[in-house]
Amino acid sequence: MGLKHIETVKSIILLLLIALSITFTFSIWTYSPRYETMDQSPTTDNIAIANKESIDQIIKPYKTVFNFNDSLRGTVNAKEIDMIIDEISDWKITDISLVNQNFGAEEWGALLRKPNRFTLYYHGEVPLTLYDTVLYMDEKMLNVPEISFDRLVIDWNASHTYLDILFISKMNKTMYSAKAQVRDYKEFERTILTMGQEFEEYGEVNPGGSPYIVVPTGTVEARKNTYFQEEVRPSQFRNALFSDPSAVRRSQLSSYVEDYGDNQALMKVYTDKKKLEFMYLFEEPNELAIPSELLEKAIYYVNEHSGWTDEYRYTYMDPASSTVRFRLFLHGLPVYTDSSLTTEIVQKWGKNGITDYSRPYYTRGTTLESKVQQLPSGMEVAERLKESDMIDLDKVEELTVGYFMKYDMKQGLLIMEPAWFYLSKGNWNRFLPETSGGELIGLE
Numbered sequence: 417m418g419l420k421h422i423e424t425v426k427s428i429i430l431l432l433l434i435a436l437s438i439t440f441t442f443s444i445w446t447y448s449p450r451y452e453t454m455d456q457s458p459t460t461d462n463i464a465i466a467n468k469e470s471i472d473q474i475i476k477p478y479k480t481v482f483n484f485n486d487s488l489r490g491t492v493n494a495k496e497i498d499m500i501i502d503e504i505s506d507w508k509i510t511d512i513s514l515v516n517q518n519f520g521a522e523e524w525g526a527l528l529r530k531p532n533r534f535t536l537y538y539h540g541e542v543p544l545t546l547y548d549t550v551l552y553m554d555e556k557m558l559n560v561p562e563i564s565f566d567r568l569v570i571d572w573n574a575s576h577t578y579l580d581i582l583f584i585s586k587m588n589k590t591m592y593s594a595k596a597q598v599r600d601y602k603e604f605e606r607t608i609l610t611m612g613q614e615f616e617e618y619g620e621v622n623p624g625g626s627p628y629i630v631v632p633t634g635t636v637e638a639r640k641n642t643y644f645q646e647e648v649r650p651s652q653f654r655n656a657l658f659s660d661p662s663a664v665r666r667s668q669l670s671s672y673v674e675d676y677g678d679n680q681a682l683m684k685v686y687t688d689k690k691k692l693e694f695m696y697l698f699e700e701p702n703e704l705a706i707p708s709e710l711l712e713k714a715i716y717y718v719n720e721h722s723g724w725t726d727e728y729r730y731t732y733m734d735p736a737s738s739t740v741r742f743r744l745f746l747h748g749l750p751v752y753t754d755s756s757l758t759t760e761i762v763q764k765w766g767k768n769g770i771t772d773y774s775r776p777y778y779t780r781g782t783t784l785e786s787k788v789q790q791l792p793s794g795m796e797v798a799e800r801l802k803e804s805d806m807i808d809l810d811k812v813e814e815l816t817v818g819y820f821m822k823y824d825m826k827q828g829l830l831i832m833e834p835a836w837f838y839l840s841k842g843n844w845n846r847f848l849p850e851t852s853g854g855e856l857i858g859l860e
Contacts, residue, residue: 463652463655463656463721463722464721464722465648465652465653465656465721465722465723465725466648466722466723466724466725466779467722467724467725468719468722468724469715469718469719469724469728470549471546471547471549471550471712471715472501472549472550474715474724474728474729474730474742475538475542475546475547475550475711475729475730476494476497476498476501476538476729477497477501477536477537477538477568478492478497478537478538478539478729478748478749478750478816479491479492479497479536479537479816480496480497480500480534480535480536480537480612480615481528481534481535481537481618481630482533482534482609482612482613482615483528483529483530483531483532483533483534483535484531484532484612484613485531485532487617488617488618488619488620488630489612489613489614489615489616489617489618490615490616490618490630490632491615491616492748492749492816492817493748494747494748495748496611496615497536497748499607499611500536500608500611501536501550503604503607503608504550504551504570504596505550505551505552506552506599507551507552507579507596507597507598508552508553508554508596508597509551509552509553509554509581509594509595509596509597510553510554510556510594510595510597511554511594511595512556512560512563512583512592512593512594513592513593513594514590514591514592515582515591515592515593516589516590516591517589517590518589519584519585519589519590519591520589521626521627521628522626524567524584524586524626524627524628525624525625525626525627525628527569527582527584527591528567528569528628529620529628530571532571532572532573533569533570533571533572533573534569534570534608534612535567535568535569535570536567536568536569536570537566537567538565538566538567538568539566539729539730539731539732539743539750540566540730540731540732540733540741541564541565541566541585541587541588541707541733542564542565542566542730543562543563543564543707543708543711544560544563544564544565544583544708545560545562545563545708546708546711546712562706562707562708563583563585563590563592564585564587564588564707565583565584565585565592566584566585566586566587567582567583567584567585567586568581568582568583568584569581569582569584570596572604572609576601577597577598577601578595578596578597578598579595579596579598579604580593580594580595580596581593581594581595581596582594616632616633616634617632617633617634618630618631618632618633618794619631619632619633619794619795621794621795621798621809621815622798622809622810625810626810627812627813629798629812629813629814629815631793631794631795631797631798631815631816632793632794632795633793633794633795634793635790635791635792635793636790636791636792636793636794636817636834637788637789637790637791638747638749638788638789638791638817638834639747639786639787639788639789639834640785640786640787640788640789640831640832640833640834641746641783641785641786641831641832642783642784642785642786642829642830642831642832643780643781643782643783643784643829643830643832644781644782644784644828644829644830645690645778645779645780645781645823645828645829645830646778646779646780646781647690647777647778647779648725648777648779650674650676650683650685650692650777653683653692653694653721653777654676654683656720656721656723657681657683657694657721657773658676658678658681658683659680660678663678663679664676664677664678665677665678672686672687672688672689673685673686673687674687680696680697680698681694681695681696681697682694682695682697683695685777688756688825689756689757689758690757690776690777690778690823691757691758691774691775691776691777692774692775692777693772693773693774694772694773694774695771695772695773696766696769696770696771699766699767699768699769699770699771700766700767700768701738701766701767701771702738702765702766702767704735704736704738705735705738705765706735707733707735710733710735710738710740710765711730711733711740713765714740714742714763714765715730717763717770717773718742718761723761723775725776725777725779726744726779726780727744727745727746728742728743728744728745728761729742729743729745729750730742731743731750731760737764738764738765738766739762739763739764739765740762740763740765741760741761741762741763742760742761742762743759743760744759744760744776744821746780746819746832749816749817749818749819749834750816750818750819750837750844751818751819751820751821751832752818752819752820752821752837752844752846753820753821753822753823756823757776757778757821757823758774758775758776759776759821760774760775760776761773761774761775761776762774762775778830780830784829789833789834791817791834791835791836792836792849794815794836797815797836797838797847798815800847800849801838801847807838807840808840811840811841812838812839812840813839813840814838814839815836815837815838815839816836816837816838817834817835817836817837818834818835818836818837819832819833819834819835820832820833820834820835820846821833835847
């Protein structure tokens with residue numbers, strides 16, 4: 417090939433390289449990559465601290481009492497109460513109507529004293545529409561206005577085809593009646609009524625008086641349990657509760673207090689009490705909540721991060737302050753403690769979301785010791801309270817067995833001691849035999 421042709425080829429190649437370079441440069445200048453949309457959903461979707469729970473596990477009766485013609489029988493045994501609830505859940509409930517709108521303590525007592533009925537006792541007011549996962553209700557029942565109850569009375573006097581059911585609210589002073597269609601009345605007699613006749617003998621603390629309180633007449637057997645204390649790392653709650661955990665700042669305020677916070681929320685951790693308090697800084701308070709909606713979202717909130725670290729049950733709701741409480745339970749009995757710890761999950765809600773969320777972050781670990789203890793009968797405790805100069809028995813609203821929890825920080829132990837507790841003026845108190853009095857332990 418001649419020199420002339422070689423120079424021509426070189427010129428063509430050079431022009432091509434220049435053109436290619438210009439094309440690449442232009443492409444780089446004008447390139448706009450396609451980014452996938454970022455998922456901005458809360459991190460709680462991916463955080464599972466412990467367990468989720470259904471409504472029927474969180475809302476449970478703590479006691480049932482059967483009033484037969486010749487005796488009172490009752491139980492606080494969780495398994496026995498669950499068996500009754502399982503039977504009731506198959507009934508179809510219809511025809512609800514308002515019976516009384518100003519239901520006083522004397523009327524309450526007179527109604528519960530009537531024979532051939534049994535009562536399920538709840539710690540907190542239960543919204544009827546939310547309880548439809550437990551009770552099989554006619555669709556018309558779900559369209560009624562907000563109805564709540566803390567006593568559910570089943571009367572088997574009426575008919576062999578249906579039972580009368582009463583929904584009684586102590587707080588609202590209301591009573592609603594409904595019908596329960598029973599598929600097989602003989603089966604109802606064989607299961608629930610036969611079971612009820614085998615429960616412990618109960619007696620009335622103040623026969624014919626007010627309020628109506630019934631307790632076991634014999635000594636009560638319960639177990640004292642000691643557990644190794646375990647805990648959920650506070651960082652897990654940080655990851656679950658803050659929308660962007662990577663933006664959270666941690667600071668040590670004192671030997672036992674830590675702060676986690678960003679520009680919207682703050683979480684205080686009390687390492688000596690094994691308690692945390694989470695709060696949104698700019699959420700407006702709510703004026704008045706709808707009870708069914710408030711309780712439903714309170715349960716859902718804990719379920720979002722699988723936050724049921726032990727057995728907790730719903731015990732209290734105040735729609736006026738949008739407050740809901742869930743208490744720790746053990747073997748179906750409520751657990752109380754002093755100010756050194758907490759046994760409650762407490763939520764407060766605002767207009768657009770939760771404002772405050774406080775709770776324990778300890779859990780019960782391996783059982784170190786378990787031994788049976790004998791407690792005095794409820795009748796004996798009531799008599800001791802009656803004799804006390806410090807307590808007015810007429811002001812006592814309820815008397816029940818529970819656990820008082822002590823915390824041994826040095827050894828890392830949770831000690832659950834069975835005891836009697838009484839409710840007076842909205843507060844639960846532990847009965848102390850040595851003083852015949854009580855010890856204030858907090859508001860339920």
